[in-house]
Amino acid sequence: MSQEIPLEFVDRSGTDCVKWDIPHSHPSPMMMWVADMEIASPKPVVDAITKRAAHHAYGYPVAPKEVNECIRQWAAKCFNWDISTEWISHSPGVCGSVAASIQAFTQPGDRIVVLSPIYFPLTNLPEDNGREAVRSSLIFDDKTRKWNINWDDFERKISLPRVKMFILCNPHNPTGRMWTREELTRLGELCLKHEVLIVSDEIHWDFALPREGSTPMHVPIASISPELSRNTLTFSAPSKTFNIPSFQFSFCIASNPRLREGFNVFLSRNAAFAENVFAFPAAIAAYTHCYQWVRDCDALFRKHCTMVYEMFSKDKFKGLVDVVDQEATFLLFINMNKAINYFHEKAMAKAGGATDELRLSNDKALFPLPRNTHPVTGAVLVDPAAPAAEFNRRTAGALKDFIFQKTGVLFNEGSQFGIDGDGWVRMNVGTKTENVEETLKRLESLFDTLFAAYP
Structure with missing residues (x-):
């Protein structure tokens, strides 16, 4: 049940915060x-963490079934996306999940397409793993003040030899675009046509900004059709939304058991387990009470x-x-x-x-x-x-x-x-x-x- 929870602000300086406590010499940064x-973080999340912290043992946790169920309910309520709890795997973070998917489903020398400019780990990770990041440059329209897909360039890039994966950022960081259903459908169909796997970073999926008289809805690319669902790994997390990234908890949604199992194998090979004892109660509280x-x-x-x-x-x-x-x-x-x-x-x-x-x-x-x-x-x-x-x-x-x-x-x-x-x-x-x-x-x-x- 969603609650009325006031927004509260905190002074992050002096708390070992990367945003405020990096070395600098300016007197008033x-x-x-x-x-x-x-x-x-909203009060129900803080209360859940505090309650768990009161039990003075912080050993290895196991995820309660409520975690996947509250993710399922959140996807249904926020995005009209009907998923199964069996489709959900846990991981320590979205960037680590992207790296695991690169290792699981591509080989050194393969190409991975992205829409550029883009959140830099989504190009660094392919390159750091011996793959080639192929940038399809977005086009900025200074009349509409929006970045748009260059469709001719994207299709040319997605059809290059050894392109095995398309990493989608949806919503797009840093351009602020929330891709439309029509744009996502076209991207997805081109990936299906050229047999390219979609890895979709949707960590900002909760931040669809309202306009006067309406609130647009984020569209997960995997929600558009069964065909796209079977060809997509979707990654998200409560970390950005509820200001808990240090808990290192994210999840993968994959309806295709072959993709899900392949992804989980590489998490296991790298001992990339989501084992933060506070992450599970925090996620349950966030997705249950904080809409x-x-x-x-x-x-x-x-x-x-x-x-x-x-x-x-x-x-x-x-x-x-x-x-x-x-x-x-x-x-x-x-x-x-x-x-x-x-x-x-x-x-x-x-x-x-x-x-x-x-x-x-x-x-x-x-x-x-x-x-x-x-x-x-x-x-x-x-x-x-x-x-x-x-x-x-x-x-x-x-x-x-x-x-x-x-x-x-x-x-x-x-x-x-x-x-x-x-x-x-x-x-x-x-x-x-x-x-x-x-x-x-x-x-x-x-x-x-x-x-x-x-x-």
């Missing part, structure tokens, strides 16, 4: 990056996304910054490429064409508002911290470093999700409204400084 919230709490979170995220959009809709930002039309997740993608080009042209004119004075103080990147590729030629600018003279997926970070140096606001670098995201930043709006307001205040001040320096 505003950490708006990694997908970790300042919203406290309305999730909807309240979604409404808050919509409010925060609207605040960002309205700030950058001011006349002085017109034609300079694009904020995506956010459909899902609490991770908002912001396009600064036009502003980068604008200030680059202004700075070049002011410098008489010279660029030496346009470097950051640490000599890391060019231009008053930088990115990792040249705004005119598109050539990759070398990050001196990188081990080789080429774009480096793990270290490129010119834009977010610049913004942090100047404002104390830390975002995720767009190029972290692939070169398609260069010139973008990803902002975490899963926080209290005051933090969003302060972030926007600092960004506006930064732009005002740039406007004054490069009129």
Whole structure:
């Protein structure tokens, strides 16, 4: 039964929190990056954990049958998806599950297709396991403010030799897209046509942001048809939704026993067992009592996304910054490429064409508002911290470093999700409204400084 549970916020600093406690020298940081919230876990979850902690033995647990049953009921209530409890396997995390599926169903040298820009582990994991990550670049439409699938490119990529798997991110991180039933059907049919397995990361499936007068519903790709269900491994977890990622608990939904058994074998081979004693009562409480709490979170995220959009809709930002039309997740993608080009042209004119004075103080990147590729030629600018003279997926970070140096606001670098995201930043709006307001205040001040320096 869902309860009325207020949203509460916590100060994460000083609690060994990766989001707030990374080493830095800024006196008043505003950490708006990694997908970790300042919203406290809902009270039923906290109560369930506290009750279990009161039993002072924390040995090896066994999952009660209620875990799979509450996942089944959640899928039915939230997504109109009728699944069986027998389809559900437990694992320590979605990224580990993706890695296990790569090892189970592909071979070294095989190709795995993704839609780019994309959450970076979904390309790192194939590459780290000796596979080739093939990026099908999404196309940003600055009129609709949405990223769209390049269908010709996707079909060409999915039909390449040795493509064995398509890793879908649904909802999509970082673009904020909640793929439509029509888009998912077309993606799925192309995978069936070319005999490509679908691995679907749906960890953000609870974050379908409401619009005025309606609340859209997330569509799991495996729910569309029996054929797609048999060709899909779906991964999700309560971790992002209920702010409990440290419990390292996720689940796989697979109606096809061959896929389910193959996946479980590789979990077992890697001793990847979900054995956190607090995860099971937390999941049961979350999926049983916290439906309305999730909807309240979604409404808050919509409010925060609207605040960002309205700030950058001011006349002085017109034609300079694009904020995506956010459909899902609490991770908002912001396009600064036009502003980068604008200030680059202004700075070049002011410098008489010279660029030496346009470097950051640490000599890391060019231009008053930088990115990792040249705004005119598109050539990759070398990050001196990188081990080789080429774009480096793990270290490129010119834009977010610049913004942090100047404002104390830390975002995720767009190029972290692939070169398609260069010139973008990803902002975490899963926080209290005051933090969003302060972030926007600092960004506006930064732009005002740039406007004054490069009129």
